[in-house]
Amino acid sequence: MNSGQPAEAPQSFYYNTGKYRGVLSWVLSTDHKRIGILYLLSVGAFFLTGVTLGLLMRLELIAPGKTVVNASTYDSLFTLHGIIMIFFFIIPGIPASLGNFFLPLMIGARDVAFPRLNLLSWWFYIVAGFLALATVVMPGGPPDVGWTFYPPYSIRTTTSVSLAAFAAFVVGFSSILTGLNFITTIHRLRAPGMGWLRMPLFPWALYATSWVQVLATPVLAITVLLLILERSFGVGFFDPVKGGDPLMFQHLFWIYSHPAVYIMILPAMGIISEVIPVFSRKAVFGYKAIVISTMAIGVVGYLVWGHHMFTTGMSEEAQLVFSLITFIVAVPSGIKVFNWVSTMYRGSIVMAPPMLFSLAFIFLFSIGGLTGLVNASVAANVHIHDTYFIVAHFHYVMFGGTGFAFFAGLHYWFPKMFGRIYNVRAALIACVVMFIGFNLLYFPLFILGWNGMPRRYYDYLPLYQPLNVLSTIGSWVLAAGILVVVINLVRGAFRGDPAGSNPWDGTTLEWQVPTPPPAENFDVIPEITHGPYHREGKAQ
Amino acid sequence: MNTSGGEITVHDKHVDYSGAKMGMWLFLFTELIFFGGMFLLYAVYRSSFPEEFYSTSAELHRTIGAVNTVVLITSSLTMACSITAVKKGDTRLSALFQLLTILFALTFLVVKYFEWEAKIGHGIYPGSEALTAQGQGKIIFYSLYFVMTGIHGVHVLAGIAVISVTMAMTLKNRINKGDYIRLENTGLYWHFVDIIWVYLFPLLYLIG
Numbered sequence: 001m002n003s004g005q006p007a008e009a010p011q012s013f014y015y016n017t018g019k020y021r022g023v024l025s026w027v028l029s030t031d032h033k034r035i036g037i038l039y040l041l042s043v044g045a046f047f048l049t050g051v052t053l054g055l056l057m058r059l060e061l062i063a064p065g066k067t068v069v070n071a072s073t074y075d076s077l078f079t080l081h082g083i084i085m086i087f088f089f090i091i092p093g094i095p096a097s098l099g100n101f102f103l104p105l106m107i108g109a110r111d112v113a114f115p116r117l118n119l120l121s122w123w124f125y126i127v128a129g130f131l132a133l134a135t136v137v138m139p140g141g142p143p144d145v146g147w148t149f150y151p152p153y154s155i156r157t158t159t160s161v162s163l164a165a166f167a168a169f170v171v172g173f174s175s176i177l178t179g180l181n182f183i184t185t186i187h188r189l190r191a192p193g194m195g196w197l198r199m200p201l202f203p204w205a206l207y208a209t210s211w212v213q214v215l216a217t218p219v220l221a222i223t224v225l226l227l228i229l230e231r232s233f234g235v236g237f238f239d240p241v242k243g244g245d246p247l248m249f250q251h252l253f254w255i256y257s258h259p260a261v262y263i264m265i266l267p268a269m270g271i272i273s274e275v276i277p278v279f280s281r282k283a284v285f286g287y288k289a290i291v292i293s294t295m296a297i298g299v300v301g302y303l304v305w306g307h308h309m310f311t312t313g314m315s316e317e318a319q320l321v322f323s324l325i326t327f328i329v330a331v332p333s334g335i336k337v338f339n340w341v342s343t344m345y346r347g348s349i350v351m352a353p354p355m356l357f358s359l360a361f362i363f364l365f366s367i368g369g370l371t372g373l374v375n376a377s378v379a380a381n382v383h384i385h386d387t388y389f390i391v392a393h394f395h396y397v398m399f400g401g402t403g404f405a406f407f408a409g410l411h412y413w414f415p416k417m418f419g420r421i422y423n424v425r426a427a428l429i430a431c432v433v434m435f436i437g438f439n440l441l442y443f444p445l446f447i448l449g450w451n452g453m454p455r456r457y458y459d460y461l462p463l464y465q466p467l468n469v470l471s472t473i474g475s476w477v478l479a480a481g482i483l484v485v486v487i488n489l490v491r492g493a494f495r496g497d498p499a500g501s502n503p504w505d506g507t508t509l510e511w512q513v514p515t516p517p518p519a520e521n522f523d524v525i526p527e528i529t530h531g532p533y534h535r536e537g538k539a540q
Numbered sequence: 541m542n543t544s545g546g547e548i549t550v551h552d553k554h555v556d557y558s559g560a561k562m563g564m565w566l567f568l569f570t571e572l573i574f575f576g577g578m579f580l581l582y583a584v585y586r587s588s589f590p591e592e593f594y595s596t597s598a599e600l601h602r603t604i605g606a607v608n609t610v611v612l613i614t615s616s617l618t619m620a621c622s623i624t625a626v627k628k629g630d631t632r633l634s635a636l637f638q639l640l641t642i643l644f645a646l647t648f649l650v651v652k653y654f655e656w657e658a659k660i661g662h663g664i665y666p667g668s669e670a671l672t673a674q675g676q677g678k679i680i681f682y683s684l685y686f687v688m689t690g691i692h693g694v695h696v697l698a699g700i701a702v703i704s705v706t707m708a709m710t711l712k713n714r715i716n717k718g719d720y721i722r723l724e725n726t727g728l729y730w731h732f733v734d735i736i737w738v739y740l741f742p743l744l745y746l747i748g
Contacts, residue, residue, distance in 0.1 A: 113559045180566040188559040218570040222577035226687070234667030235683040237581055242683075243676025248584060252577055 012419065016519035030115035031519060036101030037417065038122055040410075043097055046088040046129060048486070051479060053081040058441070058475040061468050064460050074458035075144035076159070080136070082147025083164060087171050088129055090402050091260060094267035095213075096121070096178050098409045099206045101417060103182060105510035106200050108191025108528065110521050113184040121177035128171035135160040135167075146456065148253060151238040151246045155230050162231050165224040172217045172224075175263075179213030182206050191509070193528035197291070200508045200532035201284065204291050205270025208298035212259045212266070216302070220256035223249065247312055254305035262301040264398060265365075266294060268405030269336055272358050275412050276340045278506045279355035280347025283533035286339040293332030300329040310381045319378045326376035333369055337362060352504065353427035357408035360435045364400025368393060371446065386456075389449025395442045404438075407431070407485060414489065415499030419516040422492030426484060434481030440474025508532050557721050564725040568732050571695075575736055578688050582743060585680045592677025598748030600685070601655060605745040608651050609737065615644030616734045619703075619727045622710075629717040631710050638707040638723075641730065645700050652693055656686070685744055692740060695733045702726050 013033050017025035026034055057077050060067050069077065100118065104111055112118050135142045138160040145154040145161055149168075154161050186207050190199065227249070229235045236242025238249045277284040284290065306314060306322030314322075340362055349355065371393045374380050384390060415421045444467035449455075453464045460468065502511040509532075513521060586593045622637030659682075663670030666683045706726045709715045715723050 113556065114563060117563075176567075176570050180563055180570075183566060184559050184563045187562060188556055214566050214570055215573060218572075218574035219577050222574050225691075226577070226581075229666075229687060233665075234672075235687055236666065236679050237585075237683060237687075242672065243585070243589065243680045245584070245588075248581060252580070 011518045012514070012516040013519040014516060028119070030111070030119050032100050032104050032112050032115065032118060033417075033517060033519075035118050035122055036097055036099075039092065039100055039125070040097035040417075042122070042126065042129065043089050043093045044486075046084050047093070048482075049133075050081055050085040050089055051482060053077050053084070055475055055479055057081060058472045060458055061460070062472040063468075064462050064465060066458070069458065071458050072141075072144060075456075076142040078456055079143045079146055079164075080132075083132055083143075083168070085398075086147055086260075086264075087168055088125075088132065090264040090398055091175060092125060092171075092178070093264075093406055094271065094402065094409060095182070095206055095209055095263075096125070096174075098271070098406075098413060099182065099202075099267060100178075102413060102510050103185060103203055103206055104189070105416075105513065105517060105521055106203050106508055107186065107189065107194060108509050108522060108526050109185065109189035110525075112181050113188055114181050117177050117181055121174045121181070124170055124174035124177070128167045128169075128174065131163060131170060132167035135164050138163060148257070149224065149227055149249075150253075151227065151230070151249050152240070154227060155239060162228045165227050169221055169224050169228075172221045175213050176217045179210035179217070182210040183214065186210075191525050191528050197288065198528055198531050201273035201287070201290055201294075202267070202270040204294050205266045205273070208294045209263050209266045209270075212263050212298050212301065216256045216259035216263070219252060220260075223252040223256065226252075247309070250309055250312065251305070254308045255302075258305040258308065259301050261397075262297055264402050266297060268361070268402040269294065269333075271405045271409035271412070272340060272361055273336070274506075274508065275354045275358045275408050276343050277533045278412075278504050279350045279352055279358075280344045281350070281505070281535070282343055282347040283531070283535065284339065285342035285345075286335075287531065287533070289335055290339050293335045296332040297329060300325060300332070304329055307376055307381070310378050311385045323376055323378050327373065330369060330373055330376070337366060337369075350504075351428075352411075353422075353424060353431060354408045354412035354504070356428055356431045357404050357411060360431060361401060361404040361408060364396050364404060364435075364438065368396030368398075368400055371396065384449055386454055387449035388445040388453050388455055391455050392442045392445035392449060395445075400438060400442070404434075407434075410489070412504065413510070414492065415503050416510055416515055416517070418493045418496075419499060420492055420494075420496035421499040421503060422488045422496050426488045430481050430484035430488060432481075433484065434478055437474050437477030437479070437481050441471050441478050442474070444468070444471045444474075507535060560721045560725060561728075564728050568728060571732060575688075575691075578684070578691070579739070579743075582684050582688070585677075585684065586747075589675075589677025589680065592675050593681050594748050596678045596681040596748075597744060597746070600745050600748075601658075602745050604651060604655055605741055608648050609741050611644050611648050611651070612734050612737050615641045615648070616731050618644065619730045623720065623723055623727050626710065626715060626717060626720045626723055631713055631716060634715075634723070635707050635710045638703050638710065642700055642703050642707070645696050645703070649693060649696055649700075652689065656689075688740055688744070692733070692736055695736070699726075699730050699733050702729065 013031055016031070018029055018031070019025075020028050026038055029035065029038075056069065057074065060069050060074055060077075100112070103109075140159045143149075143154075143157075143159045143161045143164040145157060145159070149161065149165060186199070186203060226235070226237055230238055234242070237244045238246050240246065273284060273290055304322060304326045306318055307326045310319055310322075340358075371389070375384065375390065375393060411422070411427055448464055448467050448471075451464070453460055499515055501513065501515045504511070509526065510517075512526070618637045618640040622634040622641065625631075625634035625637055659665065664682055665671065666686055671679055671682055703726060706715060706723050709722065
C-alpha cells in the first residue's frame with residue numbers, strides 16, 4: 001500500500017518498514033498500527049468465512065428436509081460458523097484490530113507496553129485459525145458438536161473435536177496477551193495530565209474488556225484442555241460412568257463464555273460512545289455514568305453464567321439468583337443507551353456513515369438486550385431454551401450490536417488508518433441495506449423460536465417454512481450489504497480521495513496527529529489539560 | 541502493583557520496570573485462574589465422594605510428597621538468592637544460584653517421575669482397566685492426581701527452560717545490576733509454581 005499514499009504524508013508509518021522488507025515488514029512488525037491492520041485483515045477474512053458458512057446454513061433451511069446439505073454436514077456448518085465467528089471474529093474483532101491501532105493514539109502513547117507480545121499474540125491467532133480450518137481436511141471430518149463442545153457427545157464423536165478445542169486453547173493465548181498488554185499500556189503509558197477521568201471512552205471500554213479477557217480466558221483454556229485429555233486418556237471428569245459430571249463442563253465453559261459475551265460487546269459500546277459525541281458535535285452525556293457502567297458490566301458479567309443452564313436441573317435457589325443477577329447486568333447497558341440518546345438530544349447531528357451504523361447499533365442492540373431479559377426470566381427461558389428465539393437474541397446482540405459497531409468504528413477510523421476516504425454515499429446505502437437485511441434475517445427467528453422451532457437441526461416442520469424463507473431472503477440482502485461495504489472500503493483504501501487529518505471534526509487525540517499517523521505517533525507527547533470530548537467555545 | 545515511578549533508561553532504551561512487573565502479575569493471575577478450574581473440579585468431586593477421596597489419598601506416598609515439597613521450597617530460596625546476588629552486582633553468584641534452582645527443579649521432576657512410574661506400574665492411570673474397575677470416587681481422585689500434578693509438572697519444565705535462559709543471560713551480563721527485570725519476573729513465576737505445589741501437596745497427599 002506504500003505507493004498509494006498521499007504525497008503530503010511521507011513520514012507515515014506505511015513508509016517506516018523497520019528492519020524488514022515487503023510482507024515481512026508487516027508480519028514481523030512490532031508497530032501497533034501495522035499489527036492492528038494485520039488483525040483487521042485477518043478478522044475480516046474470518047468474518048467473511050463465517051458469513052459464507054451462515055449463508056449455506058440459511059440456504060439449507062429455505063425448505064424442510066434435505067435441501068443442499070445433509071444432516072451431518074449441517075452440524076459441521078453450524079459448529080464451524082460458531083467457532084469462527086466467536087473465537088476468530090467477535091472476540092478479537094474490535095480490540096485486536098481497531099483497539100490495537102487506536103488505543104496508543106488515543107491515550108497519547110507511542111506504542112503498547114509490550115510490542116513484541118503484541119506481535120506474538122497475532123501469530124497465536126493465525127496459528128489457531130489454521131488449526132481450526134484444518135479440521136475440515138482432517139480424517140474424521142470437521143467437528144459437529146457446536147461451538148460449545150458439550151460432553152458427553154463431544155467425548156464420543158469421532159470428528160476432529162480435539163483439534164478444534166486446541167485451536168480455541170491457542171487463540172485464548174492470543175486473547176490473554178492482548179488483554180494483558182492493554183491493561184499495562186493503559187496503566188503505564190497515558191500521556192501526562194491524562195488522569196483516569198480524562199481518558200476517552202473507547203480506551204475505557206478496552207480496559208474493562210482486557211480485564212475480562214485476562215480473568216476469564218484461562219477458564220476456557222483449562223476447560224478445553226480437560227476436554228482434550230478426556231478424549232485422549234479418558235480422565236473421566238465429564239464422564240458419568242467414571243463419576244464425572246457433564247454439567248461441570250457446562251459450568252466451566254460458561255464461567256468463561258458468558259463473560260466472553262462482554263468481551264464482545266464492551267468494545268462495541270466503546271466505539272458507539274466515541275462516534276455519537278463526534279457526530280452530534282457535543283460532549284458525551286454522562287461521561288462518568290458510562291465509565292462506571294462499563295466497569296460494572298465487566299464485574300457483574302462474571303456472575304451470570306448459570307442462566308445458560310436453567311434447564312439442566314440446577315436448584316431453584318440457584319435459578320433465582322442467576323436470574324436476578326442477569327436482570328441486574330441489564331441496568332448498566334440501559335444506562336449507556338440513555339446516555340447515547342441524551343448525547344444526541346439538541347446536538348447538531350451529522351448523518352455520516354459511522355453515525356448511521358451507530359444508530360442501527362442502538363436500535364438492534366436494544367432489541368437484543370430486551371429479549372435478553374425474556375431469556376433471563378426462568379419461566380420464559382424454559383419455554384424458549386434451545387429454540388430459534390435464542391439464536392435471534394444473540395445475533396441481535398452480537399451481530400446487530402458488536403457487528404454493526406465494528407462497521408461503525410471501521411468507517412469512523414478508516415480515514416485515519418489509510419489516509420483516504422471511501423465513498424460516503426455508498427457506505428450510507430450499504431448500511432441501510434444491511435439494516436434491512438439483518439432484520440429480515442433475524443426477526444422472523446424470534447417468532448419461529450417462540451412457536452417452538454428448535455435450533456441446530458437441518459430440518460423443520462412444514463408450518464415453519466414461510467418465515468424461514470423470509471429469513472433466508474434476508475440473509476441474501478444482508479450479504480449484499482456486507483459485499484458493498486467490503487468493496488467500498490477496499491476501493492477507498494487504494495483509490496479514495498485523500499482524507500485530512502481530522503475529517504470528522506473529532507476531539508480525541510488520534511485526530512490531532514497526521515493522517516496516516518507517523519511511525520512514532522507523536523513527535524512530542526501531548527500534555528492533556530481537559531476531558532476528551534471538550535469542544536472550544538461550547539457549553540459542556 | 542506500584543503505578544508510580546520505576547522508570548529507568550538503559551542504553552537509550554526505555555525500560556518500564558513497573559510496567560514489566562505488572563504484565564507479569566497479570567500473567568500470574570491468568571495462571572492462577574487456569575489452575576483454579578482444576579481446584580474447582582477437585583472441590584466439587586471431593587464433596588461428592590469424600591470417603592473415597594480420603595481412602596485413596598492414603599495410597600499416595602506421603603514421605604516422597606513431603607521430600608518433594610522441601611525440594612521445591614528450597615528451589616524458591618535459591619531463586620530469591622539469585623536475585624539478591626544480581627542486585628548486589630555478583631552475576632556469577634547469581635548464575636550459580638540459578639543453576640541450583642534448576643537442579644532442585646530437576647530433582648523434583650525425577651522424584652515425580654518415579655512416583656508416577658510406581659502408580660502406572662500398578663496399572664493405575666487414567667483410562668486403565670485396573671482403575672476403571674474401581675469405585676467412581678477413586679477414578680476421579682486419581683484422574684485429578686495425574687492431571688493436576690501433570691500440568692504442574694509441565695509448569696516446572698517450563699520454569700527450567702526459562703531459568704536456563706536467564707542463567708545464560710546472567711553469565712553474558714545481559715542480566716545485571718542495572719537491568720534484572722527478566723530475572724525478577726522469572727522468580728515471580730517460579731514462586732507461583734511452588735505455591736501451586738504447596739496447595740497440591742496437602743489436598744492430594746494429606747487428606748487421608
